[in-house]
Amino acid sequence: MATERKATADPARSLALLWRTREPTSRSAGPALSVDRVVRAAIDIADTEGLDALTMRRVAEALGVGTMSVYTYVPGKAELVAVMIDTAYGEMPRPAVEGDWRTRLERIARDNLALYQRHPWMLRAETTRPVLGPHLMAKYDYELAAIVDIGLTDVEVDAVLTLVLGHVKSAARAASEVVDLERETGMTDGQWWQSHAPWLERFMTAGAYPIASRVGTAAGQQHGAAYGPEYAFEFGLQRVLDGISVVVAERAANR
Amino acid sequence: MATERKATADPARSLALLWRTREPTSRSAGPALSVDRVVRAAIDIADTEGLDALTMRRVAEALGVGTMSVYTYVPGKAELVAVMIDTAYGEMPRPAVEGDWRTRLERIARDNLALYQRHPWMLRAETTRPVLGPHLMAKYDYELAAIVDIGLTDVEVDAVLTLVLGHVKSAARAASEVVDLERETGMTDGQWWQSHAPWLERFMTAGAYPIASRVGTAAGQQHGAAYGPEYAFEFGLQRVLDGISVVVAERAANR
DNA sequence: CGCCGGTGCCGTACGTCGTACCGGCAGCGG
DNA sequence: CCGCTGCCGGTACGACGTACGGCACCGGCG
The missing domain is CATH 1.10.357.10 (Tetracycline Repressor, domain 2)
Structure with a gap:
């Protein structure tokens, strides 16, 4: 919990996540999840139920997967929040x-x-x-x-x-x-x-x-x-x- | 933890705490603790170790008492923080x-x-x-x-x-x-x-x-x-x- | 003088959280 | 056909806030 604030312990990992440096999986059907799906689910929860309701278990539940599966796509909660923030900035109008x-x-x-x-x-x-x-x-x-x-x-x-x-x-x-x-x-x-x-x-x-x-x-x-x-x-x-x-x-x- | 934010569920209790409406104990030697001592210890911890380090267990430890003893003087963590804030305002200069x-x-x-x-x-x-x-x-x-x-x-x-x-x-x-x-x-x-x-x-x-x-x-x-x-x-x-x-x-x- | 209720104290335990660890699984290249 | 790699997730650990109940002590009353 105290570690929620740490974020970016490993710059390479965190930045790669933010900038989505990741070849699409070569798997046939592709994986069930993706960074984007995780982030979208998380934003949805935070928007409608508040930040306190945003727990890893809750995100997993919303996606219909086990709790720990979320960690396959996101190193931890702090990094998830970081991506959520950047994503939110992305949807701003820029006329x-x-x-x-x-x-x-x-x-x-x-x-x-x-x-x-x-x-x-x-x-x-x-x-x-x-x-x-x-x-x-x-x-x-x-x-x-x-x-x-x-x-x-x-x-x-x-x-x-x-x-x-x-x-x-x-x-x-x-x-x-x-x-x-x-x-x-x-x-x-x-x-x-x-x-x-x-x-x-x-x-x-x-x-x-x-x-x-x-x-x-x-x-x-x-x-x-x-x-x-x-x-x-x-x-x-x-x-x-x-x-x-x-x-x-x-x-x-x-x- | 989510309840940390609630505070003031009972206005009477919370405000009485803030305004220190409480007769001094009639005990002979007096109790070992007091609201002020708890608050001072808590502020000390928060100042030097940060808000994340401020836990009820840590406060109790600093005072040399059991964790739950703190709750004799303060209804919960949210209220403790509220008193801490008011106390800090109190020490500002007002020339x-x-x-x-x-x-x-x-x-x-x-x-x-x-x-x-x-x-x-x-x-x-x-x-x-x-x-x-x-x-x-x-x-x-x-x-x-x-x-x-x-x-x-x-x-x-x-x-x-x-x-x-x-x-x-x-x-x-x-x-x-x-x-x-x-x-x-x-x-x-x-x-x-x-x-x-x-x-x-x-x-x-x-x-x-x-x-x-x-x-x-x-x-x-x-x-x-x-x-x-x-x-x-x-x-x-x-x-x-x-x-x-x-x-x-x-x-x-x-x- | 003895008992009693109140006050301060606190050990134990519950439910929640993030997440480390490890074991299972599928699909693919060799 | 085998072993490897990436995805999935169950279990468990160590934090946290705090509910609950019991204990020790003391002043006041009978």
């Missing part, structure tokens, strides 16, 4: 870029948000060194292409992309936790608050945390709980883009 | 605010970064509904106080803080993963790249991903790997603050 840089960057942010909404498990799984699969590379290349020509240095362009994607991930994570916990605890966000509020009031002596109370309730009131994360995403995204345009304008002036 | 809002907000960002550097496990543990302990409330109150008067609505103020703290967390996570993996794999970032690069080159047909290659190597060159995350933090923070100042200026003009 020709249009509009000014701000429009393009905003589009990229929204596409990434959509990805995380489709595959919320990525938000909890991606916590390792980058996967370095072909689809991640393609995605990185595509996204950089949208902003290479805005007058910043290569290093800055990289930082801009990191910043925007970081914000998307933060916001997506916040949004995902709400629905995650609704499933796991069986209560909606509102119900959860209602069950905690009376106890909280009892512990908090009146008048403590005045600003927190005021702002907190104001925020809670405004967006009726479920829609809070969306506001945070939109507000933050516009602020980030504003901030980027400040440097872009600066550079344009000094040219 | 009187000084300077203009940008200085204050920047200070808050740096204090939060320092917190995550001291307790990297928080970056992987905080993935649940907010902990709602007294120290989190105090922190939230303190941080809001620094920016309530910059001319934005309460809802916007909340969103500003969320944005800044989100960026800090993103950057801290990136930085933490580097050192995390150095410990777990026993290789430095540079070594890791060197072991992967030849394989990667073999798989990537020359000329694929031209922009990614150029920008990636530029970024890698500039900051010698280990210092990349710091740059990302600084650059992103300034961009975010720039973006916020755009709205602030807007509001000031329209008043």
Whole structure:
């Protein structure tokens, strides 16, 4: 379990898996399984039942094979997750870029948000060194292409992309936790608050945390709980883009 | 294990724990343990050995008691982690605010970064509904106080803080993963790249991903790997603050 | 003074996980 | 026809969180 995080102990093996360097088997009927079938089954489980439900036994069951057979195609769980991530990147749309840089960057942010909404498990799984699969590379290349020509240095362009994607991930994570916990605890966000509020009031002596109370309730009131994360995403995204345009304008002036 | 994430099944129990609603034992010598001792031991382990090493057995061992004795003070692991998080928030500095809002907000960002550097496990543990302990409330109150008067609505103020703290967390996570993996794999970032690069080159047909290659190597060159995350933090923070100042200026003009 | 209920402590055991190991199987080249 | 190679999977091990029940001790009451 602790070893789930190790991944890529053997670079050759892991990368070969990611890049699918494998001659198709010469067997007549071909094997019952394949890396792709394993990965598809795993993504399916993670999408519909959450990352906690993704166990090797569960994957095998979904494929109708013995547990250990999965290991014929994938060295371990960590590597399986790595391939799942790269596969998910692969299914992102990459239309020709249009509009000014701000429009393009905003589009990229929204596409990434959509990805995380489709595959919320990525938000909890991606916590390792980058996967370095072909689809991640393609995605990185595509996204950089949208902003290479805005007058910043290569290093800055990289930082801009990191910043925007970081914000998307933060916001997506916040949004995902709400629905995650609704499933796991069986209560909606509102119900959860209602069950905690009376106890909280009892512990908090009146008048403590005045600003927190005021702002907190104001925020809670405004967006009726479920829609809070969306506001945070939109507000933050516009602020980030504003901030980027400040440097872009600066550079344009000094040219 | 899946239940680690549940937490707060019983709000009364959990909140009482967080707010330490508990008469001191009337026992003569007093009990050998206490919630605080358990929490301190747990934080110590997580700080020095990582979150994966934090097991109930390990905590008990550090305290010199049987595994199950820990459960006398803490209902379960999820709740233990919650108290750990609130405790960590409690040790943050909260000096009187000084300077203009940008200085204050920047200070808050740096204090939060320092917190995550001291307790990297928080970056992987905080993935649940907010902990709602007294120290989190105090922190939230303190941080809001620094920016309530910059001319934005309460809802916007909340969103500003969320944005800044989100960026800090993103950057801290990136930085933490580097050192995390150095410990777990026993290789430095540079070594890791060197072991992967030849394989990667073999798989990537020359000329694929031209922009990614150029920008990636530029970024890698500039900051010698280990210092990349710091740059990302600084650059992103300034961009975010720039973006916020755009709205602030807007509001000031329209008043 | 003796008994009793409560509190702190903890050994054992169960169910879950990832996965090492090894033995069986089919199909194919020699 | 034989042995080899790649696919399959049963069994088992060592982690993990934690339910359950029992034990030792002590203050307060009769």
